[in-house]
Amino acid sequence: MKIIDLGLIGYKDAEALQLETLDGVLNGDRDNTLFLLEHPKVITLGRQGGAENLHLNPEQLEAHGIELVQTTRGGNITCHFPGQLVAYPIWRVEKRPGGMRKFFDDMEQAVMDTCAHFGVATIRRPKHPGVWVDETRKICSMGIGVRHWVTYHGLALNVASDTSLFNAITLCGIQGAVPTSISAEAGRDIPMEDVKHVFTRAFAKAFADSAVAADQAAE
Template sequence: MIVQDLGRIDYDAAHHVQLQRRADVEAGAEETLFLLEHEPVVTVGRSGRAKGLMVSEEFLVANGVALRKTERGGDVTCHFPGQLVAYVIFRLAKRPGGVRSFVQLLEQCAMDVCAAFGVRTHRRDGFPGVWTETGKIASIGLGVRRWVSYHGLALNVGEDLGPFEWIVPCGVASARATSLDFERRHVAEASGRAYPEPIPMETAKHAFVQAFRKNQAAAPVAAGEAAQG
């Protein structure tokens, strides 16, 4: 597995990179995990509708926010600096459980990262992603073509969740967004402790890579074996 940090990158540029890598992996190249932060963008998945937007497209353009239709599953979501995005370019054909088990692996990775920073999380039946008692902290939307995955997961790290005011998260009107920093501050307030320092993005990325390596190695068929045959 190759791990590549793309830093802070425009959505279109990252999309081009992952499409090229998806084609390369299909042709036999090594599977790849991309880590990055996006410039502000709202994306609409295959099942998404314009009604998931709480603002006009003109508003987004005026505020320097891109709007893009994507190949991933899911509804409307947003990406922005302070959110960790993981794009996973992996072969799924020989993975037991296929796409569903890979989604569960990504959920577990996000849950492990949250646990590493003292944030309790859970799954929610019928809604892929990761949740706390406060709201949704990680979203998952995969694209799969010829049994090679692309797109992936977004984990909210920083406390600024303003971009979620532009959308209806995961198409559920009652859903709220939360983040690692928000949850840690909330716990500190409740216990009367001093506010914790914000989590550096590099620290969050390192924790995610560790979690991904651990869960990938524990999968019934490892990534390298899934690439054979």
């Protein structure tokens, strides 16, 4: 498993890297890869739509420097911004026990373990993918794409206290859902680098289904 920190990178540039890596994993030329990054302000629409849950018109989006992108991931509308950890696993799922359901469960578990490290208790909500603090407060959104049993896209974990960009949308198209973050729940500013480090270990542990992942989880 390769873990690559891309830092702050535009959505379309990251998508191009995902697709290039996806082709490599499909062809057997590349290992499973986890990209860690942050995006400039962008609102994304999933395969299930989401435009009806956008509260700004094109002129307002441009005035606020917010990009709008149609994606190939599952799910509805969400947004990304500096201070949010985005993780894109380019991952071959076909030989993993449990298939796609286990893949999603393991992603959620990595996030839940990360939040727990910083003293934030979280839950799963049936029929609502992602990670929640309670029935209304969502701390992490998830949506993936799959091509020939290799995944791309992934998850977005709110780290910084400022989640105001979510005011521009109905979060994931779920009425009553509100965003929260690790820093907001912990009551203190949590550095992004600390969260990346903890998440990397939690992800390696959750996905320890190969010698490489197991070795990384034990480091």
